[in-house]
Amino acid sequence: MLETTEVDDVVSWNSMIGGCARQGFEEEALSLFKKMHARNMKIDDFTYPSVLNSFTSIMDMKNARSVHSLIVKTGFEAYKPVGNALVDMYAKQGNLHCAFEVFNKMPDRDVISWTSLVTGYAHNGSHEEALKLFCHMRIAGVYLDQFVTASILSACAELTVLEFGQQVHANFVKSGLRSSLSVDNSLVTMYAKCGCIEDANRVFDTMQLRDVVTWTALIVGYAQNGKGRDSIRFYDEMIASGMKPDFITFIGLLFACSHAGLVENGRHYFESMDKVYGIKPGPEHYACMIDLLGRSGKLAEAKDLLNQMVVEPDATIWKALLAACRVYGNIELGERAASNLFELEPMNAVPYVLLSNIYSASGKWEDAARIRRLMKSRGISKEPGCSWIEMNSKVHRFMSEDRSHPRTTEIYLKADEIIILIKKAGYVPDMNFALHDMDEEGKELGLAYHSEKLAVAFGLLTVPQGAPIRIFKNLRVCGDCHTAMKFISGVFQRHIILRDSNCFHHFREGKCSCGDYW
Template sequence: MALPAGAGLVAYNAAISRCARAGLYPRALALFREMRGRGLRADEYTLPPLLNSSALLRAPPAAATLHALLLRAGLASHLHVANALVDAYAKLSRPGAARAVFDEMPRRDVVTWTSLLTGLARAGAHDAAVRVYRGMAAAGVDPDEFAVAGVLSSCAGSTMLELGRSVHAAAVRLGFLPFLSVGNSLVSMYAKTGALRDARTVFDAMRARCTITWTALIVGYAQNGRGRQSLEIYTDMVRSGCRPDYVTFIGLLFACSHAGLVDAGRAHFRSMVTDYGIAPGPDHYACMVDLLGRAGRLEEAMDLLNRSSTELDATVWKALLGGCRVHRNAELAERAAEMVWRLDPADAVPYVMLSNLYSRERRWGDVARIRALMKSRGVTKEPGCSWVGVNGVMHLFHVEDRGHPRAAEIYRKVEEMMERIRAGGYVPDTDWALQDEAPDGRERGLAYHSERLAVAFGLLAVPAAAPIRVFKNLRVCGDCHAAIKMVAKVYGREIILRDANCFHHMKDGACSCGDYW
């Protein structure tokens, strides 16, 4: 409904603002078009609610139009207008545009910094978000609770535990711990960086909790190899009266998968539908297929997929492919790989998994065929790398990497490691080598995987009383898993390895995953 014919700018500004606050975003934009049609020019009060409406409608063209208009009208000098523009681009996942506006601003306040930081964090540009946080501190601007929650998210995403601890200290100093968003972010950050005790401590101290809080802890325990405890936390959550959501059940099913709890997984999969009315999505099916595949129930996994009415994505078929790799079912693996290729032709995972499966079976001709197919289709594999943080500096390693300044020491330490773990009973599993070489050649190839180089550097550089925290972008191979467990034992160290799948807390020759990952 149009405003009365005599309505002026003040009336339109008020109406647009009311609509934006009420979530009537299309109506807010329609009023703006009507206003302009009547010859009224926007001022600095018109544009912020319109920019927010454009962002929440996921309408980049509308935001760009408003941006051009405010530049022509000379309104960019108003701080709250520029802040709204930074925030809009951030919400639209256009961090580059948000940064460009930010850099042009002659004045900034905490809202400006926070809008940019949280936008970068949401977009997954975690290193950039951390740089903004540090720039904020250098500029003498104290963060608000939203900035703290945002940078904690980026600490988790970029595995910066020590920075996360310093942000936690800042949150205490600034009195932000009572804010639910800050508490949730702390629980999530500690869980995602492998500091599970700290996550639990923060959780226990929180005065109020919500579904996000409980879910963060459930997922954290699951990812850190504490599947049974994860299910116990879920029981406590239900008893507390807090209702689980879509993400909670992903965490539960992940916990069941990594603890081998097939019956519990089936029960929770049914419960999400019958007790909570949550329709399972691709993530839930991927967890169920992973659970059944790990347990060797590949036919049941296929039956589940055949009965599904959900549109399945490549993740589900990659989960099936993973189960086939574990149980060496090449025929079904090839079918699963074909499904992945149909859904995501550029995904390198099925090529790598098939190649790994064939190499473990010594089917070198098939390994060559898959690699040739991958090359002919222009698909490239993400290179494996591992990194370890020491005194706030990340040290990155690739397979057989000699680029580190202390490479000579690291390689000597690897040789020492191998000698000591062999004496402790370690026998290389050359099934994990991916080349058709003599056994000693395959063994040498395994010795210089990126995670072993990172562990060797950790032994050299991380104080003896501290755990060695290694992060890997891909899944750790079975032989490295066995070797690093033995390293932890013979050196008397705790080694926390996070791969693409989960955390492995290794101590005294054992791993939190129970060798089931």
């Protein structure tokens, strides 16, 4: 052990500080640095990166800024390794503004500088900014590496920008770099979240090394793409391979069960969490179980599980229960769930809308109006339903009965043609989803021009035959539009991929991958 009271060799001090930082002894590294500084020793460009790396774990912003000030005073900010370490430290602490300021002042940047910044934006939820920075990085002629590739693919997954993700994948392959576990995991996740579960599976099959993140990404991916039984199959293969599931794996597995109506499987996996693997269920797991039981109409059992919870029910749990009450028209339980949500998320419009819909579906128009008035009096606005299609790197957005698109006339003519043809094939508008107190003709017209129907009309006009029509919606697809999409896929012989706020729906030949259970 270095006797810090006697040795004044800078190289030895740097070795000790760097060794502590690398081995996870960040506090010891910072303590050594303070002693080094107190002895007025010469601090150089090898000292600072190790010290700054220690702050990425300790999150001591006050002292981190003090070290930054010292770096500026001693003139080391212009040194590339020090600048890179500053960008990385601020990015990992979530201080993106400071990270960008340091980056912007750097006279010379390399792939590490760019990677630290892009990764910081991606990991802190600023996915669009991460993509923009990545584009600037490529324009600057900086070659990508495994770290920035994994981060940008994760951002693509969150934004569901498939074309961008495919381009990143292609560029990485052309680069000749060897893939890494993080890149492969990000690819599996990106393709799965963009509705390309077959591509996700192909990446999975080529991987020589897999970890629990790999398996979980595929399990969740199949569940989100309406293939819950495949999720269970991969879970069984995962266990057979000797890999142990983690907290996140069970969220994906229970989600798969809830979206496939596999009640017995769900019960079994939920019980095995603690009994077999020692994993205590969290609110997310309870929410999946409440959702599973609620979707299956087992509201009494869902209520019992709610009362037996060892953790406090959060908003996600009450939302799952309220959604089930909406489907099965349970007013009493729905009122309880909504009441709790009013307190937990007072400015969230969802519980007001769902409770109003429960009343409307039961013909209680006055109660529905009362909830809408309450919502308005509290200054809460409902998020409008919006659907969009990306064509040639341009996003085309639609809202219900929207007439702002440049091709509105063509789109509405196509929408009218769609309704005529699918009615001939057996489609009957479901007035339960026209929850406005108006005459039947008005309700039917309202249904015909829902945002996803306008989006699919545009898709039929513009997407080449043989290519899938990819539609995204910010809210849950309504039952009438779901039925209509099945008929449209059969009548027009098209593969329609619709991602709503809940999951992906793959419509082919008059059927949906969710099996009408979503």
